[in-house]
Amino acid sequence: MSAKKTDKPSDSPPRRIGMRPLGAAALATLAWSGTMLLRIPEMFGFEGSHGLLYAAIAGLLLGFTPLRQLLWVWAGLLMIVILTVGFSPLFESTIRDWVRSDPDPIHPPDAVLVFSGSVSEDGHIGQEAVDRLLTGLGLVEKWRKPLVISTVRDSKTPGVSSVLDQNRIIALSADSLELYRTDSVHSSHDEALAFAVLGKEKGWHSVAVVTSRLHSRRACATVAHTGFTVICLPSESRGYSLGPLDGPTDRLAAFSGWLYERIGWIKYDWRGWI
Secondary structure, eight states: OOOOOOOOSSSSSSOOTHHHHHHHHHHHHHHHHHHTTTTTHHHTTTTTTGGGHHHHHHHHHHTTTTHHHHHHHHHHHHHHHHHHHTTSSSTTTHHHHHOOOOOSSSSSEEEEEEOOOBOOTTTBBBBHHHOOOOHHHHHHHTOOOEEEEEOOOOOSSSTTTTTHHHHHHHHHHSOOOOOOEOOOSSSHHHHHHHHHHHHHHOOOOEEEEEEOOOTHHHHHHHHHHTTEEEEEOOOSSSSSSSSSHHHHHHHHHHHHHHHHHHHHHHHHHHHHOO
């Protein structure tokens, strides 16, 4: 007679099926955080932090299906990009070459156009906007030419705009200046068109465009497309350095800015704005 086979207890712990959705939700949330680090949601007009909850929910649902493996692909690709950009000089020359910085003109232009930036719900303009405005004020004082800036309004808080904070910074200028404002702008294209209307009314033919370094190529091309001679004089950045780029913080910030502008250039070129 053959001996009965007895089932031996397995040494491995029992599978916890419920852990798969939770793990997938955690992985999706971390992957979305990496996407935010590269500013990819901003390129499509979304505020990245709002997507964290949706990423977690999507990951949780995918965790019940075989499609959860796609989360590993997503996270893996992000890991490769972030580590390659942050810890190697691979993109440094490409990023620096994107900046458009013209020589100082022999004859001053007719006006100085300073591109705007973000404004918070309490009416404070962002760091990039401060950098741009300070650089523009220096040029205005040197050349004694009109300054043109844009009023930015917060979409979430009616009545909040950049005017007060811009005025505080302008008041630091020792001398009075000729100031013009454009309003109702939501993009670089809007600012260029608003300036074109004002410039043609004033009979201006040339303008110095002041904006952030990585934004300089697209902004100056957009203004030039409206028919003005443009001198592109980008501001310095206090948020990160484009000089040495010897650390992951500056490299990732510069890369995300370059990627945002590269996609923006493709969009503007497709629409015939540059």
